[in-house]
Amino acid sequence: MKPDARHVCRHAHLVTWVDEIARLCRPAAVHWCDGSDDEYQRLCAQLVAAGTFTALDPQRHPGGFLARSHPADVARVEDRTFICSPDPADAGPTNHWRDPAETKATLTRLFTGAMSGRTLYVVPFSMGPIGSPYARIGVQLTDSAYAVVNLRIMTRIGSPVLDRLASDGAYVPCLHSVGAPLAPGQADVPWPCNPEKWICHFPAERAIWSFGSGYGGNALLGKKCFALRIASVIARDEGWLAEHMLILGLTAPNGRKRYLAAAFPSACGKTNLAMLQSALPGWSVTCVGDDIAWLHVAEDGRLRAINPEAGFFGVAPGTSATSNPHALAAIQANTIFTNVALTPDGDVWWEGKTPTPPPRLIDWTGQDWTPGCGRPAAQPNSRYTAPARQCPVIDPAWEDPDGVPIDAIIFGGRRLGTVPLVNEARSWAHGVFLGSTCASETTAAAGGAQGVLRRDPFAMLPFCGYHMGDYFAHWLAMGRRLDPAKRPRLFYVNWFRKGADGRFLWPGFGDNVRVLKWILEQLDGHDHIRTTPIGLMPTADGIDVQGLTLARGAMDELLAVDAAGWRRELESIATYYGTFGERLPAELGDELAALRSRLGE
Ligand code: OXD
Numbered sequence: 374m375k376p377d378a379r380h381v382c383r384h385a386h387l388v389t390w391v392d393e394i395a396r397l398c399r400p401a402a403v404h405w406c407d408g409s410d411d412e413y414q415r416l417c418a419q420l421v422a423a424g425t426f427t428a429l430d431p432q433r434h435p436g437g438f439l440a441r442s443h444p445a446d447v448a449r450v451e452d453r454t455f456i457c458s459p460d461p462a463d464a465g466p467t468n469h470w471r472d473p474a475e476t477k478a479t480l481t482r483l484f485t486g487a488m489s490g491r492t493l494y495v496v497p498f499s500m501g502p503i504g505s506p507y508a509r510i511g512v513q514l515t516d517s518a519y520a521v522v523n524l525r526i527m528t529r530i531g532s533p534v535l536d537r538l539a540s541d542g543a544y545v546p547c548l549h550s551v552g553a554p555l556a557p558g559q560a561d562v563p564w565p566c567n568p569e570k571w572i573c574h575f576p577a578e579r580a581i582w583s584f585g586s587g588y589g590g591n592a593l594l595g596k597k598c599f600a601l602r603i604a605s606v607i608a609r610d611e612g613w614l615a616e617h618m619l620i621l622g623l624t625a626p627n628g629r630k631r632y633l634a635a636a637f638p639s640a641c642g643k644t645n646l647a648m649l650q651s652a653l654p655g656w657s658v659t660c661v662g663d664d665i666a667w668l669h670v671a672e673d674g675r676l677r678a679i680n681p682e683a684g685f686f687g688v689a690p691g692t693s694a695t696s697n698p699h700a701l702a703a704i705q706a707n708t709i710f711t712n713v714a715l716t717p718d719g720d721v722w723w724e725g726k727t728p729t730p731p732p733r734l735i736d737w738t739g740q741d742w743t744p745g746c747g748r749p750a751a752q753p754n755s756r757y758t759a760p761a762r763q764c765p766v767i768d769p770a771w772e773d774p775d776g777v778p779i780d781a782i783i784f785g786g787r788r789l790g791t792v793p794l795v796n797e798a799r800s801w802a803h804g805v806f807l808g809s810t811c812a813s814e815t816t817a818a819a820g821g822a823q824g825v826l827r828r829d830p831f832a833m834l835p836f837c838g839y840h841m842g843d844y845f846a847h848w849l850a851m852g853r854r855l856d857p858a859k860r861p862r863l864f865y866v867n868w869f870r871k872g873a874d875g876r877f878l879w880p881g882f883g884d885n886v887r888v889l890k891w892i893l894e895q896l897d898g899h900d901h902i903r904t905t906p907i908g909l910m911p912t913a914d915g916i917d918v919q920g921l922t923l924a925r926g927a928m929d930e931l932l933a934v935d936a937a938g939w940r941r942e943l944e945s946i947a948t949y950y951g952t953f954g955e956r957l958p959a960e961l962g963d964e965l966a967a968l969r970s971r972l973g974e
């Protein structure tokens with residue numbers, strides 16, 4: 374390695390911490406990342422030499438690489454993700470809690486000598502455009518070159534961040550090891566990791582320690598660990614919101630543009646919605662971010678959002694020219710694919726990329742694969758890591774340090790029944806009620822059973838770093854801090870409702886713009902709205918269906934208030950709310966009672 378960025382660091386505390394960790398983990402070398410292209414290329418070449426990366430065909434995917442993880446290291450491990458708050462009650466019933474002192478002691482044992490034979494990379498990174506008043510800095514210490522190159526795409530890293538940190542700037546320390554020390558002379562494996570995994574958050578000291586996994590949200594600590602779990606705690610304390618939300622700009626045929634944010638659980642189509650190709654002529658969507666939003670109350674009382682990330686870590690399966698042509702364009706070059714299949718000519722493939730698979734592939738485990746062999750070619754949670762700036766519809770303001778003004782917030786999930794295509798909250802408190810009751814079928818983004826309905830409030834179930842009841846209270850308080858005339862309106866959508874024949878009633882993807890159009894019309898004070906017990910819903914002719922052929926009766930079903938389904942829902946919400954005990958804000962109990970009485974119960 375060439376001389377590193379250590380010499381530009383003026384931050385004595387950071388230098389001391391790096392020295393301390395180096396003494397503990399005993400790496401063979403320490404490298405301070407400058408974030409340059411040169412450094413990125415060298416690390417990628419090193420990963421190719423180590424067998425971690427396969428370079429893709431440069432004609433098809435210039436600067437593209439494929440990585441295959443260890444087959445047991447393929448997703449976020451929610452059951453090994455801990456919130457180590459001093460008081461267990463502060464982690465709340467939705468998190469796994471561990472005692473901070475005991476956990477530090479266990480981890481200190483595990484980290485002792487954990488980086489032997491490897492390089493410790495020091496990666497200063499900024500979540501948010503460097504210099505934005507809303508950006509925050511972290512420093513990840515990691516022994517994974519794979520994590521470094523992914524972080525360089527997903528965040529802004531290196532010397533400019535050290536400059537910004539100056540001699541005394543605040544940073545979130547993020548310690549990471551794959552937990553696979555090398556004895557002298559021991560050969561490395563392409564994907565080092567440890568069967569024992571610990572993803573630990575210390576909210577009181579705002580620190581993250583992650584051990585044993587090299588994959589995604591377990592290893593790229595800026596993303597879920599910092600930008601959601603730790604940032605949600607910082608946001609609670611400072612009066613802002615760190616959310617699992619995409620941000621998009623929607624432009625109407627008259628040129629009027631509005632920004633919307635939307636929360637959906639993992640692998641429910643956030644990336645597809647964030648860069649949607651409109652099925653309605655004259656309407657267009659631009660993308661500010663596809664996964665995380667940091668939202669602040671601006672001086673004028675409006676809510677403004679930045680995307681703290683700089684890249685997309687998207688789910689590959691299902692991404693196609695139909696579902697998301699803009700994502701396909703964004704991942705054409707300079708992209709790292711993890712756990713997808715490889716074609717004989719150096720291209721990548723995954724289920725759903727084309728209607729029929731190529732006749733021969735190497736699957737994500739490195740074995741020969743032919744159609745009908747009974748195994749998926751790509752791992753269901755396989756991913757691409759791509760620079761956001763490569764998205765053809767990236768919004769011109771996506772790096773605006775002041776963020777973009779948010780006029781509507783949408784919640785949603787995968788619901789096969791009961792929940793209609795769209796409804797609007799009657800008030801901010803009712804919107805918080807809707808957000809708090811979000812539920813979805815589980816997907817491959819996390820380990821564990823799939824297709825099971827679980828409550829995922831605000832799509833933050835795996836990502837809220839403190840007690841969920843307090844988080845609901847924080848949302849209610851945020852509504853009081855916003856100017857009522859400028860406050861975003863709150864909506865709930867469901868693209869996934871199925872008919873009696875088991876088929877989806879709504880086409881989704883580019884046609885979702887029809888629902889966005891209705892939402893925008895509501896902001897502009899149009900009608901096509903009716904009051905129902907569950908919220909404000911489109912009239913039968915409210916959703917623009919020009920050019921769309923829906924099954925007979927589908928729209929009625931999509932906009933129906935299913936009384937029996939809602940009665941079951943009431944009971945399920947009451948049981949769920951019961952889990953928060955006295956930390957459930959009274960307003961939400963009131964909203965549940967009001968819904969019950971509106972439904973005539
Ligand atoms: C993600 C997730 O990777 O939510 O964005 O799992």
Ligand code: MN
Binds near residue numbers: 639640664
């Ligand atoms: Mn996500």
